[in-house]
């Protein structure tokens with residue numbers, strides 16, 4: 605089985621568990637495809653055999669977290685900065701299981717008021733950020749360059765920057781918004797994962813809910 609290994613505080617538990625099952629001999633014959641350098645390091649430390657999309661262009665199952673989930677199981681991802689590799693790996697999956705707690709459920713993407721990440725090339729990032737902000741001005745969009753803890757631009761695993769979009773209102777048709785973002789030269793990828801999750805597992809006060817596509 606080829607397994608996409610997600611990134612973030614939630615996915616970390618899943619990767620730990622996969623490592624544990626392997627060690628106990630309860631899981632055999634798996635290959636992991638990590639979605640970030642951090643997950644790659646974690647998987648190596650757990651002895652999980654790894655490969656990549658070049659060698660395994662079809663993935664059986666990916667497990668990952670998300671930042672927002674809308675009622676149609678569309679997601680926002682990338683507040684940890686790993687959206688590009690996640691989108692490549694999870695876009696190549698037969699099944700994509702997303703695990704969240706109920707604080708991640710939103711009425712519409714961007715509805716948490718938190719960042720909607722867009723990965724951009726560093727070259728003239730302000731130009732790209734302005735284009736992004738203008739594209740969504742009707743939704744009260746503010747575009748900000750993400751900084752690291754030293755106040756320097758946050759650099760992704762791919763050597764790019766992240767521009768976070770903060771929205772005051774619904775951006776409307778998500779596919780139209782996605783196409784508009786991807787048409788801007790300088791944009792590499794955005795954190796909206798539309799129609800990609802096949803299952804979302806939601807942990808809440810009253811237990812676990814499983815939502816299937």
Ligand SMILES: O=C[C@H](O)[C@H](O)[C@H](O)COP(=O)(O)O
Nearest residue numbers: 612613614669682684685686
């Ligand atoms: O870039 C980060 C990933 O998209 C994460 O999967 C997402 O931010 C959710 O992370 P967490 O499980 O830590 O809330």
